[in-house]
Amino acid sequence: MDVKLRIAKLKEEKLARISNAAKDGLTQVVISESRNVEEIERLQKRLKEIEIALENIDKKTSPESSPILDSEAGEVSGKKRGRKKRDEFVERIKKLGIECRLVKGQIYKVNNRALMGIAYSSERRSGNRWFLGLPSENYETIVLLCENRSKELKHLILPRKFIDANQHSFSRDENNQIKFNVCLKNGEYQLKIPRGDYVSINEYIDSFEDLRYL
Secondary structure: OOHHHHHHHHHHHHHHHHHHHHHHOOHHHHHHHHHHHHHHHHHHHHHHHHHHHHHHHHHOOOOOOOOEEEOOOEEEOHHHHHHHHHHHHHHHHHHOOOOEEEEEOOEEEEOOOEEEEEEEEEOOOOOOEEEEEEOOOOOOEEEEEEEOOOOOEEEEEEOHHHHHHHOOOOEEOOOOOEEEEEEEEOOEEEEEOOOOOEEEOHHHEOOHHHHHHO
């Protein structure tokens, strides 16, 4: 059984024993089990701290600084490949009649008014995971370019409504960079919301048309 589930189940059992003991007037049992519940809650807190620490360690390697192999150019830096993939994305939406120009780095302006951030990452060695980052800005849309080991690229175009609903929960590093943890589970792309759950973002795959209305 998963440790987190085991702890939660044990806590539920102890709380039930406290409730029953209180009804039967078994004061010593209530005191003893209450101490057990306090210890369980300390374990839950420690487990959460471990999860956050592991997540922070995993994020310390910038997704755009990891080298990957390119069949035509040999080994190129992730940063250069990220720039190339962002340029290709911009050219693609321009062909669709959507205006787009570079402001700086990973920040673009769409239709001469809306800020768009484009982040790129290749698939992590652990498989089915991507870590991406963007400067903190007031984005109207965020594009996550996730490239798998077969060089297939997924365009995850997050709209303003999604950003507004989750931006206060997004993880940020010491430089106030926004961090994104994307995973692929059972054919579904999901975004990990720190201190929350995984949220499906499948509906935003290749949603190029949404960019017309920014």
